[in-house]
Amino acid sequence: MIDIQANLPALIVVIPLLGGVLATFTGRGILPWAWASLVTGATFALTLRMMATLLQSGAPYISYELGNWPRWWGIEYRVDLLNAFILLVVAGVGFITTLYARESVNDEIAKDRHHVFYAVWILAITGLLGITITGDAFNVYVLLEISSLTVYALIAMGKDRDRRALTASLRYLILGSVGASFILLGIGYLMMVTGTLNMEDMHNQLMRLANLDTNRTVLVAFAFLLVGLSIKMALYPLHMWLPKAYTYAPSAVSALLAATATKVGVYMAFRFLFGIFGVGFSFYAMPSHLILLAMASLGIVFSSLAAIRQNNAKSLLAYSSVGQIGYIVAGFSLANPDGVAGSIVHIFNHAVTKGGMFLALGAVAYRVGGTDISHLRGLAKRMPLTCGALALGGLGLIGMPLTAGFISKWYLVKGAMGSGMWGLVVVVLFGSLLALVYVWKLIEAMYFGEPTGRSAEAKEAPLSMLIPIWILVALSIYFGVDATFTGETATRAAAGLLGGTP
């Protein structure tokens, strides 16, 4: 029998990988969903255990060599506090959205494709988990392709509801492939210089270079990686794939993507910028972080303005996501403890908040048939619990005290002050005012006026949807009231990153 505890890091990827492949044989009916729930649930349990193991061991990280190959030849999985935390987010949100998906997928996707949908769905989660857990740069690229290809397919499955999902998916495929190949090029150049693919090794080799700051190969690698990562994490203005993709994807997919996909992109940026290149190179030798900061600030302002103008609630939230990525990127670009901690904690906070809101919109689509603002009008009278979840999530986006968003804002503003970036303080606070306007747009629609058309006959969403929605929303409130766990973890993980551990 396999020793679960000893092979924990490998199992986190292997179980969903096999589970995903096996899902293609589950046939029709409820079975594909049940299987997916089982697999993602087991994976989530494993990540929980991983976190517990790490915290108990007290070690800075747990290293695992796949197939017992030494890590400089084979692939190393390495779990420290940062990626244990991200794994928890990805697997947790993956599990909750899977639970939610049953009714929604029944409604939105043709019956004969459910097994394919869940197979691809599980594989997408596998890819995201793999990127997060691996300590090998090339392995990052491989798993990135797994997650990207599966996500393109998932978005395209929205076509049964709206044909525009196909063009949205194609758009993401083209831009995403450009991003991925940039990342591949960057990794290739790094390998040229260092002769290794193991992240820690890469870092050590780079540090031994006498002329690191002027080495042109390293510089080119750095530039390619920055652009590629910016596309993948949808940093403004390289976010062009995101709004359409989130808008036309099936509801459950939008929630999964919004909560996890771009966040894993940010995690990759952490690993490359802090881990491989090191803080000294990325944030002191190179002025690039100032460009990132500028992009993030523009993103916060202009995406929020764009969100205000949307007539479809899903694209409103999609643009808001681009703005929220701006907060996350701005936080780590500061490269000080509060800023980086704010960035990490916001990955979690935004994942639960926005994930919950997208799920709630999915419930609206399920009952009303669309997510235009006009569909939401007066809906609070018919679907009070769903609308309540949307409203509470919205308060989180604004960053109201007692919601998780406030904790993020607290760290970010403090970090900006720590670096003397008063402009960023203004941008962050102004951004939350803009968030107020677009959230108000939702709230006004839901609680004001009379429902018409299908909204008038809508019933409250089924429990199988409400429970996952409220789990996420409740988490976003809980971690706003008691942020000890998230705050401590983020602060320690930030200290780890800034200390330069790969």
Added chain:
Amino acid sequence: MIEFPPGLILVLGALLLPFVKGPVRGALSLLLPLATLVAVWLVPDDANVTVSFLQGMEMTLVKWNRPTAVFATIFSLMAFGGALFALNQNRKVELPAAFVYAGSAVCVTFAGDILSLFIFWELMAVGSSIVVWSGNTEASGRAGLRYAAVHFLGGAVMMAGILAHVFALNAGGVENPLLLDYFAFGPGGFDALSFNGPGDIAPFLILIGILINAATPPFGSWLADAYPEASESGTVFLSAFTTKTSVYVLMILFAGTELLIYAGMMMAVYGIVYAILENDMRRILAYSIVNQVGFMVCGIGIGTEMALNGAAAHAFAHIIYKALLLMSAGSVLYMTGKRKCTDLGGLYHTMPITMWCGIIGALAISAFPWTSGFISKSMISQAAADNHLFAAWMVLTAASAGVFLHAGIKFPWFVFFQKDRGLRPPDPPWNMRAAMIFFAVLCVALGVWYEPLYAILPFPNVNGPLYEPYTVSHVVSQLQLLLWSGLAFFLLLPVLKRTLTITLDFDWFYRRFVPVLWRSVLKPVVTVFGWSRDVFFIESKRFAGAMTRADTEAARIPLFREWSLGSAMVLITFFLFVFLVVGYTH
């Protein structure tokens, strides 16, 4: 004993309200404020309830600050009166929102650290925005958004200030930088005008954040914009908490800051000018809130024990009579559906209780002897006189006369007497009458039996009486002031009647003197304030309209246009180029 913030009874209780109906809901809505009031008084003197926040910092949820007793008591009392007045209305969200709002206000008064103060401060903004918006008209929806935007802007500014100060304290190695003591800037906060670090700007940001909430011009237009758009009962709640919480916070953080004397004087004048020009009865009363809060802010700026006592006492008295006035106006609105002075009149025939309660409120706001206004307002004027602040004393005295003009006489005269418009509505339902009578009795009782209030003021004097309101000179001078301004009102009546057209066609006597006064003093003031008001009322709407218009308009702005794949590629290449160039040339 009580080991939690008493305000939480209201906040959490409010969450139960939507789930109960009928008599249970009524009973609950009356019991919750009373329970809060009892809880406030059961909090032990040395209470110190803390919870931990990020990175080992502590939040102090329950602690007595000097003015806590006055404000917590009146806030709970007000929640009771408001709930009684609102008993017969059936809006689902208004009362729960109002309770969250009121409960958070009580929590603010018990906060012992800046963060929990701020958290409840923001929660108040949420609650009150919902109350505005529960007016359930097109106008109240829009006003609600503007109201929320202004308050969150204020909150954001305040938060920046708080964080800047926390940051500076952290850098200074302070153990628990959230404690309120570190934020009591007082008179010293503005002496050191140097910008060596982010901490130095903190007091300014915090002060601006509070002044926005206190409706100080030029940040104050939100008040008269939003309050009259709420429902009859909503306005009653709104009048009590937001500005008075700001007064409380100013009192603990900025007592003795000279700037506040001028801010207060400006508010007192601003409120009067606009109240005299206004025609909507509830907007008249809204402007007079600004005027009355001006007295309190001025008192805080003076900063002596007497002045602070006066400001606290005045806040207590003001909440009661202002709520009473707005209940009276709300009852009229409820029974007639009309809100403009020019549409009302002659209601004394059939609404005697509303009329009498309105008059008692009007007398109290005018500080007529034997009403609550008299025993509180005179303390502030006295403090100004004791400190030889002649200008402040002058303005406050003139403003007292002005209050009598607009709120004391104009409101009851135009609504209940004046020209009979043939309206014959009866008095409002029993609960509204009961709420009015309750507050009217309080107004008079406080005026006569003021010792219990004086005993809970921030600086209660243990040796003998603290302040003696009923001296012959006080009473006589106040009566003179009131009589003369009363006379002035009836002389000026022809002018005041036509307040909609500000052509001011004075008769021959005034033609010589008043135009000069108008051109050189009043008109500039009105213009400046009018400008700030226009920016808020008109420009902001235009801007918001332009920004939120979706679809076609938006598509024309390149920034918001969907990028084609080709241009996306160009952009990607551009960024690669930028990162390369920046890397080479750094």
